[in-house]
Amino acid sequence: MKKTFLFICTAIVAAAVLPGCSKKAAPSKAEGKVLNIYCWNEEFQSRFKTYFEDKGLVPSGVTVKWIINPNQNNVYQNKLDETLLKQKDAADDDKIDLFLVEADYALKYVDTPYTLDVKKDIGLTDTDLAQQYKYTKDIMTDSKGVLKGVSWQACPGGFIYRRSIAKAVLGTDDPAKVQDALGSWDQFDAVAAQAKAKGYFMLSGFDDAFRVFSDNVTSPFVVDSKINIDPSIKRWISQTKLYTEKGYNNKANLWSTESFKGAAKGGKVFGYFGPAWFIDFCLAPATLEKADGPKQIGNGSYGDWAFCKGPQGFSWGGTWICAAAGTDNVKLVHDIMYTLTCDKNTMAAIAQGSGDFTNNEEAMKEVAAGSYQNPFLGGQNHISLFLESAKSINKSNMSPYDQGITEKLQAAFADYFNGSTDEATAWNNFYTSVHELYPNLTK
């Protein structure tokens, strides 16, 4: 009994081990069969599907795997870093081929050997990249002058306001006239008081105006491993505290359901600050009363919005596509990068299809001059408003620690705005939480 039992056990173990022996390492000179893409939401996935996959540009036999990890609490970056550090020893089908980075932490990956040169290694030419806005290329150029990533968007931002509320408060909803009323911060404050008098909130919450200030800093967040707070940020803090005390904002957290409820049919928020992707990807779906219904005027507050430049020009975010070093799908990566970030027709199509401001100067000039009408914005052609500001975006004050610092700053000061702490305690909490996240930084 014992002997037969032992014999059966050995047979099972041997049967399990043998198939492993017979697998030979597949020769990887040919293009890989699996394309692994790391990102944090479905924005790129939907662009990829509509403008690349659905046009049949993915070679047959190749599967595209999407590994999506959310951005909050650094989860996306942590997972990405872990996998990148193991890239050399990973099997070909498990290697990351493409990953996306946001402006807030793009610098972390630019100057590392984990990203490939898009010109020498991937094969994009200078003519291909000629029409891209300069700042999108400057951010992703490393210390040796090598371009490490490309983007399909440029992200100049402005103020997206509700037409009906503008009519009630200012008497007009025409973008040019509204822009006259909101041309400077002092004027913005004055209109906020008028909105409050009529029962509306100028802004949805504390962090909505943050990006306008953070993009206009004159010094980066970290200088020589020391945290540095620019006067522009201090201005955001004092303005938001004032607005909260006077009731000009609805106290909602950015990205929360409460915040987007303010944009719905019965919502009372005057406007939101944001670039083109905010309009299409975040605000528009939140305004629909029937989520599956047609995207037209009448469905919730869709179509009751318009766009103007606002008190200060700014840019917010942006997504860059990087090729991971060690990828086995170089040709496919080249095709994706070319189609989605350099090809003029695709870029124009993306702009017309989703209202995104795409990274091709010529295409944007054409769309701005053309008959494009954005249905969400009540038929306004907002691309033309972006043309000038896109050229003057200055991102030279970015640091690799921006994402963590921004998140901790907003969290620590939410307590101050809510009245739970005083300013000194909020600063203390901010420095404590940044120290937990980046132990190498000092005050």
Added chain:
Amino acid sequence: MKIKLQKKHSSIEYNRWGYFFIAPFFIIYLVFSLIPLFSTIANSFFETYRVGLMQIGPKFVFFKNYTEVLTNSELPKYAENTLIMWLLGFIPQILISLLLSIWFTDTELRLRCRSFFKTVIYMPNLIMASAFAMLFFVLFSDSGPVNNIALMTGKIAEPIRFLFRTDTVRLLVAAMNFLMWYGNTTLLLMSGIMGIDQSIFEAARIDGASPLQIFIRITLPQLLPILVYVMITSLIGGIQMFDVPQILTNGTGQPNRTTMTLIMYLNNHLFSRNYGLGGAVSVLIFILTAALSGIVYSSTLKESKKSDGGKK
């Protein structure tokens, strides 16, 4: 003679089998608990963390991590938060569990549908703490159901910001802990009471003792070992409170870090793979837990020894 030898031989063989049966537990404990324990203590003496793709350390710094945790961080504040939230949940839990267990086991009271009630009060323990916390997060948010109902019935004029006030967030955490664990405690105490000899109760009733006197002089002293067990396990669970406040406050311990528990603070260090500082915090929590358990155990065991001696 032969028979004797045979008997000895078979008894030794069975003893060896006993060791084989308990070996799996010890192997798993060694690999998953003991070795990590020693490596954590070892790590706490090094400075090692990772920022982005840059690894710093490990560099031997001896007690620097400990001094930083004890002096530069707000560890006492987090310990205080943990203690407050634990007590707020534990005190009602033990009182109500005692009450329920007495009602359920009282031979004179004879409640109906006892097994139905026993099942129902145990059910909250089966819910995952994170799912429960998520549910409360949605229920008590500014535009959530609780605020909506209160606004509609006119009881309040403005939504109460439950998740932004220290007292309400702590109460919510305590309430969740209470709901999840009072069923468990009730069943334990019930089994303890059912172990007491019924004749003592009858004798007391014949002698004219009131229910309160029976409770204080008979039930409680006899229940002492089980109460000690409940106290220690609840204390250890309380010190390790993590998932409920983490999900409810989204990891921030807001407002103003007043709901940040010791383990939430430890978790914050893991985002930067800070095994050095994290190790130091872990060792300190370990020492704290051991000390508190020792105090509870020795103080109550002394009493129980005294009462046992009196009984003899």
